[in-house]
Amino acid sequence: xxxxxxxxxxxxxxxxxxxxxxxxxxxxxxxxxxxxxxxxxxxxxxxxxxxxxxxxxxxxxxxxxxxxxxxxxxxxxxxxxxxxxxxxxxxxxxxxxxxxxxxxxxxxxxxxxxxxxxxxxxxxxxxxxxxxxxxxxxxxxxxxxxxxxxxxxxxxxxxxxxxxxxxxxxxxxxxxxxxxxxxxxxxxxxxxxxxxxxxxxxxxxxxxxxxxxxxxxxxxxxxxxxxxxxxxxxxxxxxxxxxxxxxxxxxxxxxxxxxxxxxxxxxxxxxxxxxxxxxxxxxxxxxxxxxxxxxxxxxxxxxxxxxxxxxxxxxxxxxxxxxxxxxxxxxxxxxxxxxxxxxxxxxxxxxxxxxxxxxxxxxxxxxxxxxxxxxxxxxxxxxxxxxxxxxxxxxxxxxxxxxxxxxxxxxxxxxxxxxxxxxxxxxxxxxxxxxxxxxxxxxxxxxxxxxxxxxxxxxxxxxxxxxxxxxxxxxxxxxxxxxxxxxxx
Amino acid sequence: xxxxxxxxxxxxxxxxxxxxxxxxxxxxxxxxxxxxxxxxxxxxxxxxxxxxxxxxxxxxxxxxxxxxxxxxxxxxxxxxxxxxxxxxxxxxxxxxxxxxxxxxxxxxxxxxxxxxxxxxxxxxxxxxxxxxxxxxxxxxxxxxxxxxxxxxxxxxxxxxxxxxxxxxxxxxxxxxxxxxxxxxxxxxxxxxxxxxxxxxxxxxxxxxxxxxxxxxxxxxxxxxxxxxxxxxxxxxxxxxxxxxxxxxxxx
Ligand code: SF4
Numbered sequence: 116x117x118x119x120x121x122x123x124x125x126x127x128x129x130x131x132x133x134x135x136x137x138x139x140x141x142x143x144x145x146x147x148x149x150x151x152x153x154x155x156x157x158x159x160x161x162x163x164x165x166x167x168x169x170x171x172x173x174x175x176x177x178x179x180x181x182x183x184x185x186x187x188x189x190x191x192x193x194x195x196x197x198x199x200x201x202x203x204x205x206x207x208x209x210x211x212x213x214x215x216x217x218x219x220x221x222x223x224x225x226x227x228x229x230x231x232x233x234x235x236x237x238x239x240x241x242x243x244x245x246x247x248x249x250x251x252x253x254x255x256x257x258x259x260x261x262x263x264x265x266x267x268x269x270x271x272x273x274x275x276x277x278x279x280x281x282x283x284x285x286x287x288x289x290x291x292x293x294x295x296x297x298x299x300x301x302x303x304x305x306x307x308x309x310x311x312x313x314x315x316x317x318x319x320x321x322x323x324x325x326x327x328x329x330x331x332x333x334x335x336x337x338x339x340x341x342x343x344x345x346x347x348x349x350x351x352x353x354x355x356x357x358x359x360x361x362x363x364x365x366x367x368x369x370x371x372x373x374x375x376x377x378x379x380x381x382x383x384x385x386x387x388x389x390x391x392x393x394x395x396x397x398x399x400x401x402x403x404x405x406x407x408x409x410x411x412x413x414x415x416x417x418x419x420x421x422x423x424x425x426x427x428x429x430x431x432x433x434x435x436x437x438x439x440x441x442x443x444x445x446x447x448x449x450x451x452x453x454x455x456x457x458x459x460x461x462x463x464x465x466x467x468x469x470x471x472x473x474x475x476x477x478x479x480x481x482x483x484x485x486x487x488x489x490x491x492x493x494x495x496x497x498x499x500x501x502x503x504x505x506x507x508x509x510x511x512x513x514x515x516x517x518x519x520x521x522x523x524x525x526x527x528x529x530x531x532x533x534x535x536x537x538x539x540x541x542x543x544x545x546x547x548x549x550x551x552x553x554x555x556x557x558x559x560x561x562x563x564x565x566x567x568x569x570x571x572x573x574x575x576x577x578x579x580x581x582x583x584x585x586x587x588x589x590x591x592x593x594x595x596x597x598x599x600x601x602x603x604x
Numbered sequence: 605x606x607x608x609x610x611x612x613x614x615x616x617x618x619x620x621x622x623x624x625x626x627x628x629x630x631x632x633x634x635x636x637x638x639x640x641x642x643x644x645x646x647x648x649x650x651x652x653x654x655x656x657x658x659x660x661x662x663x664x665x666x667x668x669x670x671x672x673x674x675x676x677x678x679x680x681x682x683x684x685x686x687x688x689x690x691x692x693x694x695x696x697x698x699x700x701x702x703x704x705x706x707x708x709x710x711x712x713x714x715x716x717x718x719x720x721x722x723x724x725x726x727x728x729x730x731x732x733x734x735x736x737x738x739x740x741x742x743x744x745x746x747x748x749x750x751x752x753x754x755x756x757x758x759x760x761x762x763x764x765x766x767x768x769x770x771x772x773x774x775x776x777x778x779x780x781x782x783x784x785x786x787x788x789x790x791x792x793x794x795x796x797x798x799x800x801x802x803x804x805x806x807x808x809x810x811x812x813x814x815x816x817x818x819x820x821x822x823x824x825x826x827x828x829x830x831x832x833x834x835x836x837x838x839x840x841x842x843x844x845x846x847x848x849x850x851x852x853x854x855x
Contacts, residue, residue: 126792131794445799487785490752514655582797583829588617592616
């Protein structure tokens with residue numbers, strides 16, 4: 116995945132900063148609570164939501180099981196419709212392919228439709244290094260790009276920013292990239308949107324090359340589908356001469372009819388809308404209409420390795436609706452940046468350590484960035500059991516185990532830094548598995564209870580820094596029972 | 605009717621009052637209570653932290669300890685969810701690793717006989733009025749594993765609503781996690797504390813004197829925050845409220 120996040124501190128350290136940032140927490144709280152309430156209402160309107168959810172899960176599972184078949188079918192259909200298909204094993208290869216394609220057009224700039232896949236591979240940075248400017252055209256993505264910032268949400272990458280911050284960014288930065296913001300720009304949403312519209316219009320009309328991702332790829336017809344709310348994506352998908360789409364291989368669905376399910380579940384889950392405002396579909400190229408050249412770059416980048424894991428593969432069902440982020444109490448406090456990836460929140464916590472491996476500190480800490488409260492599973496429109504995958508990945512970090520890396524089955528050793536924890540877990544288990552010893556331990560604890568310090572050293576400090584310890588009871592339940600009930604009354 | 609009490613390790617060592625309350629309550633309702641001494645921890649902390657192999661012996665022990673009981677009652681939604689949801693999963697994994705079906709069989713034999721306290725009261729005994737008396741204002745926090753894992757729904761609140769003298773007030777944002785999350789509380793202390801602080805702030809806003817829950821680990825976290833903040837509110841397990849009567853009030 117992208118090198119943007121190399122050297123990220125582990126989640127707890129990154130989250131500490133965010134928790135203390137009152138403005139950030141306020142922004143996040145407002146935004147996530149508004150959308151989560153709206154989503155709940157939009158979903159409650161459909162009597163067959165559970166069946167749609169089950170159907171979405173089934174279609175995705177079926178496709179993933181026969182992914183090779185559907186990808187080949189897709190390639191055939193796209194090619195027959197006049198497009199060209201490229202296969203990219205990893206981020207570097209995908210970036211190289213796109214850079215070459217842009218170079219071949221002779222252009223030095225591209226307009227971009229908001230896309231997670233291109234962020235995942237760090238495409239903008241790669242293009243910049245090759246002397247090609249990539250302009251984000253999604254409003255929130257534009258805010259992030261102008262602010263030299265990183266996205267913090269799948270759907271609303273600038274969710275961590277409030278209106279005043281956005282006004283300041285527009286005023287200070289727009290001029291360096293194109294049409295400047297009016298000097299009198301205020302922080303009214305309408306004014307901000309208008310400034311962005313004028314700034315972007317210039318780019319749409321000039322650009323010869325566009326880069327996009329896709330929400331779905333239909334294998335039988337070779338149709339690409341993008342859902343968005345602003346219409347800016349549609350401008351990019353229809354105006355330029357060349358269109359390059361970078362799409363993760365898990366985005367394929369078998370038939371056009373399958374879209375029926377996701378076009379109902381995705382908008383309601385993500386923006387709480389009954390129907391998506393702009394749904395653009397294109398199938399290869401058509402003379403005199405839309406781009407004259409279409410390239411599809413199919414991205415693996417850790418996906419087939421993820422597919423090899425029986426429990427973890429369900430993460431590939433994700434349709435990036437971001438509902439799980441919006442209900443996650445940890446995301447709400449820690450913010451998106453703490454997850455050290457373009458995929459924040461619960462889905463990020465299970466996707467990143469699978470796509471990137473658990474080798475880095477941040478990736479090894481992500482499976483623990485959850486209380487396993489289950490709110491994410493409850494809202495997920497394709498029923499990804501995120502808590503189950505989190506526990507599965509914790510096991511990988513704490514105990515090691517078999518994984519597939521670059522198509523090869525290897526056995527991971529436990530991650531560093533878990534030695535003390537492992538010893539403690541083992542000691543606790545030994546004690547708990549010997550009720551006699553446990554009872555003796557409880558008595559010792561009860562006798563020492565008056566000595567209990569208010570603050571503990573070492574690992575215990577994490578508890579006592581902010582919370583009182585529970586008071587140890589004078590006698591355990593076991594002892595009470597032995598005294599009161601073991602002899603029949 | 606007889607039922608076995610699975611008291612859980614947390615209640616055994618730190619909150620024996622909850623176990624005692626369950627015994628008093630069930631006996632009052634005419635249920636004979638057994639306490640198999642061979643029981644221990646269900647293994648939830650180990651499993652949830654990623655130590656599945658350390659969980660297996662505890663799982664075996666739990667299955668053995670309750671092998672003979674038609675009803676196993678526990679005053680902890682998360683431990684009940686561990687046995688009902690995760691034991692079968694652990695069994696399947698062991699089988700997939702070529703270690704036979706012993707764990708899967710043990711899980712299948714135990715899981716359907718385990719009841720969280722409010723399930724046992726409402727579904728098995730068919731009561732919501734347990735004859736309790738508790739003249740205080742109470743707000744209820746439904747812990748995640750009870751709420752989403754077991755789907756306890758409004759059972760706890762129905763039980764509380766029937767308690768004489770008790771004034772039940774709704775907790776805003778009740779369904780949100782309190783931030784305990786087992787080892788999450790020490791692995792991510794800042795986020796955990798932020799979540800818990802929001803929870804006790806919401807609880808304080810209701811004007812309740814008591815913050816009630818049905819999982820003592822969540823309550824340990826919330827009570828720890830309440831006491832550090834010198835709050836007059838106390839965190840109390842549901843079982844203790846249901847066990848209290850006019851004649852035998854909360855000790
Ligand atoms: S995991 Fe589920 S809820 Fe989260 S973004 Fe993906 S599809 Fe949406």
